[in-house]
Amino acid sequence: MLALLAAVPFAGRLGDAKRDTAVDYLPASADSTQVAKVQAALPGGDTTDLVLVYRRDGGLTAADREAADAQVARVAGRHDTVQGGPPRAIPSRDGTTVMYPMALTGLKDEKPRADAVKDVRATLADHPEGLSVRVGGDGALGADSQEVFASTDSTLMLATVGVVALLLILTYRSPFLWLVPLAVVGVAALAAMAVVYGLVQGFDLVVTSMSSSIMTVLVFGAGTDYALLLVSRYREELRRHRLPYDAMRAALRGCGPAVLASCGTVAAGLLCLLAADLNSSSGLGPVGAVGVVCALAAMLTLLPAVLVLLGRRVFWPLIPAYGSEPRARRGLFAAMGSSAGRRPGTVLLAGGALLGALALGVLNLPGDLKQADTFTEAPESVTAMKTLSEAYPERSSQPISVLAHTDRAGQALARARATDGVERAERGRSGAGWTEIDVYATAPPQSAGEERTIRALRAGLDRVASAEARVGGPSAQELDLKDTNARDRTLVIPLVLLAVLLILAALLRSLVAPLVLVVAVVAVWGAAMGLGGLFFEPVFGFAGIDPGLPLLSFVFLVALGVDYGIFLMHRMREESLRGADVSEAAITALRTTGGVIASAGVVLAATFAVLGSLPLVMLAEMGFVVAVGVLLDTFLVRTYLVTSASLLLGRWVWWPGALSRRPAAPDSPASGAPAPGAPAPGAPAPGAPAQ
Incomplete structure (x- = not known):
């Protein structure tokens, strides 16, 4: 606890350590990444490419052209340019x-x-009336992105705190209790920022605005989930123990293993991202894992200490008195469990068919997200580029950057000019043994035609001996992002599944039960992506999906979704160890953990949904897919499908563990007599939602 508090003063420094340059998001081994690094070392540093766009709908006048030339000359006089003076004007065909x-x-x-x-x-602000003047290009887009990123931290934090506070108030129905977990999870978030800042200083860990935002959501979502589980168990134990200290010890013993396994699963799944070649994905792995571990540490140290110090009065007005019994009533989840128990086969088939039908929506997913479509509200740079694409449909306004060894630059330039789809190619800067060549494609930026041109350039330049030519620039970067994400999925997804299976097998002493849980969360991911296909373009107007969305949403939904499976299956195993047969154990586990899982699922879904408030399409899409997936997992898969599958499998769900060979005891709940240590009829078992 002291370590958590000591780390807080360093949290504010993380904002200055975040990096959002192109290299920080690009694939580590891609050509475009190497080009960006070499460009930064060339004389004058990395160039800032701009396109100054002047437009009048009725046609430019002579006065417009004169004013534009004068303004551009002033800009060139105020800044160092590659051209060494004002750039040449390129008018559109329609004037x-x-x-x-x-x-x-x-x-x-x-x-x-x-x-x-x-x-x-x-400088361009003062212009003739009716003439629109906008600044586009990769440099302007980068500046607009920085402005957007600068506002994400405060917006995300305020929105997340508000959502979590509201849900905790509704859950606890207490004017004071909700403040405790919210304050503790706030400390956990600050501690996570401080730890990540330490990793940046000690190990040069790359932290982007995207990974920082997702870490905040993970801390609040996972931390609140752990708090809900612990507080629910603590309230239960206060009815059995006179002293709050003893009640908290019992609560930690009861729910500690499940919480630890849950955190371990999420952290292990996130750390699998270290195997990704994409810098933004590999950096997100340890950042997210730190967030989840800090949330766990705070909830198992600081939260118990505060609750014990405050005593029973923190639950006012619903104070759990020692020796009292909660109000007996048939809960919603008991009814759900009973309905699944009557026709488990029908329930499983119907639920599986529903998930399969939803997954068909992936066929309607839009194509890859273009750089100009990454914002939910288009900034000036995006508007400028759209104007260019309409006015110059026959050409690209954005150069493709080629680097070649200076002694072979002539051959590389000739090869570039001879490539199909290239309109023109020009020598640019030279230095450090490299020469830069600006290549302009005949096709618009980030179109299928330009993609073919980039691939043809790379294939042709590879044949220029000793040139070591590399192709980069914004369009090549987008192409490399797409290709690398496809490769990363084939590597990281199997690693995540293997890590999750191993942790579940160790916790549940079974191979079948972990397979059931993993198949369930994979089905949820497919259905959530399918819902994305039904909503992204038709409803939200998103022009594409980020190439990293499938991989990152898979990691989050599998790792976080398995959490709730752990809570359910761990309780089911406890009941089986007490002698209950699988049927009774499954129904009891659902009845006693359903309320906590539902509350935790709603909180986690709501925290991820907050990402939709940010003006970045990637984060909005991520928030939607994970939020929808968590809700599907909580209210359909975990409640009905996993329970139904367990009932159908019977004791084989624990194969090859000892429970798979152990018949139900004669005095088990299945025989009508209460199992040893079982709660009285109508009373919730440990982990049950508060009454």
Whole structure:
């Protein structure tokens, strides 16, 4: 607990340590990544590519062109450019638009680049009435992205705290109790930020705005889940123990193994992302794992200490008195369990068919998300690029960057100019043994035609001996992201499944039960992605999906979804060890843990749904898929399908463990007599939701 509190002062420094350059998100081994690194080392540093766009719908006038030339000259006079002066004007065929591609140099860091873009926009602010002037290009898009990222932390934190507070108030029905877990999970979030900052300083861990945002959601979601489980068990034990300290010890003994296994599963699944080649994915693994572990540490140390110090009065007005019994009533989850128990085969088939039908929605998923469509509300840079794509449908306004050894640059330039789909190619900067070549495709940026041109460039340049030519730039980066995500899925997904299966097998002493849980969460992921296909473009208007969405949503849904399976199956195993047959154990486990799982599922889904409030399509899509998947898992799969499958499998669900060979005891609940240690009829067992 003291370690958690001591780490808090360092949390505020994480914001300054976050990195959101292209290299921080790109594949580690891709050509486009190597190009970006070499460009940063060339004279003048990494270029900041801009396109100044002037447009008048009725057609540009002579006064418009004169004003545009004068403004562009002022911009060139205020900044160092690759051209060494004003860039040439390129008018559109219809006469409505003129663009000025230019590249600023000498700006090595993100803040100077963003400041330069602001200065360019301020210089262009005074223009003739009716003439629209916008700044686009990769440099402007980067500056707009930085502005969006700067607002995500505060927006996400406030929205998450508000959602969690509301749900805790509704769950506990107490004016004070909700403040305790909320305050503790807040401390856990600050501690996680501090630990991640330490990893950045000690191991040069890459932390992006995306990974920081997801870590915040994980801390609040997982931490609140653990708090719900512990507080529910603690309330139960207060009825059995006179002293709060003794009640908390019993509560920790009862739910501790399940919480530890839950945290271990999520952390192990996230750490599998270290095997990904994509920098943003591999960096997210340890960042997310740190968040979950800090949430666990806070909930197993600080939360119990605070609850014990506050005593029973923290539950006012529903104070659990020593020796009292909760109000007996038939709960919703007992009714659900009974319905699943009457026709388990029918329930399993119907639920499986529903998930399969939902999964068909993946056929309606939009294509890959283009760089211009990454924002839910288009900034100026995106609007400028859309204007260019409409005014110049026959050409690309965004160069493809080629780097080659200087002594072979002539051959590389000739090969580039001879490549199908290339309109023109020009020499750019030279230095450190490399020469930069700007290649313009005939197809629009990030179109299928430009993708073919990039692949043809790479194939042709590979044949230029000793040139070691590499193809980069924004469009090549998007192509590499797509290809790398496809490769990462084939590697990381099996690792996640293996890690989860091993942890579940160790906890449940079975191979069949873990397989049931894993198959269930994979089905949930498919259904959630299918719902994404039904909502992303038709309802939300998203023009595509981020290439990393399938992998990251799989990791989160499998790791987090298995959590609830652990709570359910661990309780089911406890009942089986007491002598209950599988049928009675499954129904009892559902009845006693259903309320806690439902509350935890709603909280976790709500915290991920908060990502939809951010102006980034990737995070909004991630929030939707994980939130919908968690709700499906909580109210359909965990409640009906896993229970039905367990009833159909009988004792074979524990194969090859000892329970699979152990018949139900004569005095088990299945025979009508209460099992040893079982609660009285109508009373909730440990882990049951509070009454």
